Amino acid sequence: MSLLADLLGEQALDPGYAAAAARRGNRPPPRRGGMLLVLVLTGVLIAVAAEQVRRSEPVAQQQRSRLIEEVRDRTAATDELQRRLDRLRAETERLRAAALARSDAGRRVREELRRAGEAAAAVPVAGEGLVVTLDDARPPAGEEELGPGAAGLVYDQDLQLLVNGLWAAGAVAVGINGLRLTSTTAIRAAGEAILVDYRPLTPPYRVTALGDRDRLHAAFTGSAAARRLHVIEKRFAIRFEVRRADEVRLPGAGSLRLRHAGEPHGKEVPE
Amino acid sequence: MIALLGLVLGVALGLMLQPDVPLWLQPYLPIAIVAALDAMLGGVRARLEGVFDEKVFVVSFLSNTVIAALIVFLGDQLGVGSQLSTGVVVVLGIRIFSNAAAIRRKLFRA
Incomplete structure (x- = not known):
């Protein structure tokens, strides 16, 4: 609490000067280059610190733009994957339609599938x-x-x-x-x-x-x-x-997930 | 006058040379500056009160900066670096303000 007491008592916070003055008595204090040196040092310190702050700014900026770059790259990669998924889905759709078109039962299944797809919002409609x-x-x-x-x-x-x-x-x-x-x-x-x-x-x-x-x-x-x-x-x-x-x-819904699947009862599962 | 000249000279030197501060030293720079400011204001106050002593000034400057940096370093090692820097800044800040108030009283009698 002595610091607070000093503050409230309005005393000198650095008793060193008073002690030195008392030791010295009435003789004038000796002068050397020490004070100048200290002040030059302080100036250098301040300048260097300011310079440091100014210099570290572009580093932060660079990191930020690198992150933005990465975000853009990843977004582009995701878009590319989405396009590939769409292509593959269309391909599967086409192959399935071709496979089902070969038999009467297949055509019935295809019709059923089309109706189910519409109801499940899996296919685009107009x-x-x-x-x-x-x-x-x-x-x-x-x-x-x-x-x-x-x-x-x-x-x-x-x-x-x-x-x-x-x-x-x-x-x-x-x-x-x-x-x-x-x-x-x-x-x-x-x-x-x-x-x-x-x-x-x-x-x-x-x-x-x-x-x-x-x-x-x-x-x-x-x-x-x-x-x-x-x-x-x-x-x-x-x-x-x-x-x-x-x-x-x-358009078709974006996020469709298979939630339920089962074998048809009493029927041969088609190969 | 000579003091102000020294300060300006120091700033000019620092800007001209632009020394590379090693990474491990960088966290202690701001604390050292606050400590240096404290020593400087203490010196100005002593000068105005007519008790300025160069040896005390130099020693207080060096010990202030070194001890402040040391405390922060110790705090970093213990994992409470930011708290200890806050403590150092608070204590030195109080001293700076009270010294500045004394200087103000001496200069403007207010």
Whole structure:
């Protein structure tokens, strides 16, 4: 505590000078080059340290750009692998179709496979359908965008409601902003972003539903989901629009996993 | 006057020569500078109080920098290097401020 006591007592913190002065008495202190030397040393120290800091900056920069480079390389490699996977999948598809086309049973299986593939969102589909657009409310005048937690934001529940309403209305395939939904695709929120299949979406949210467009439209506009969305539209100024489309396209779902496999009962397993 | 000249000369020398600091010495450089600043302000204060002594100044400078670096080195070896450097900086910082306050009182009577 002596340091604090010294501080509070306003005393000299280095008693060495006082002691030396007392020893010396009234004689003038001797002068040598020591002080100059020390000050030169201090100056060198400061300059070197400053130089060191300045010099280590480019090193950090270099490491950063090296990391960025590596990230780009890896991303490119992943893209290449994805392309290869797509090619191989197409090849397998073609070979399977050719193999199944040889017999009647094969053709039946192929038809079954096609229907199953459509239902599982494994293959791209095209046809007429509905396009429903949900978007955040327009920001108040003078502001760039709605802040987090604002009242006019579209939430993941709204999208879930809409998608479930479309399935219930008889849609055969549904996609959001070009992402195909399977029966197990998650629509959830992380922070401010809405994730579909764990990929973040940006508004406007364009939900495409494939099916007989008139029947879909009639079934959807009368549904509870549409009524809820209209209420939200009125109360929070969220933009909600339903449009019939002649030709919509949806890609196959990105992440399909084999979850269940079994042998056919009482039948010979084809070689 | 001669002191200021020495400082400027030192900075110029350091910038001109640009000596390569070995890697193991680099963590002790900032601490040594803080210690040197403390010794310098102590010297200025002693000068203003009329008790300046060159020997005390030189010895306090050398011992300050060496001990500060040594403490940090010891801390590095023990695995508490950053904590000990914080301690050194706090203690020296207190001394620097109190010396600066004394200098201010002497110079401006405020």
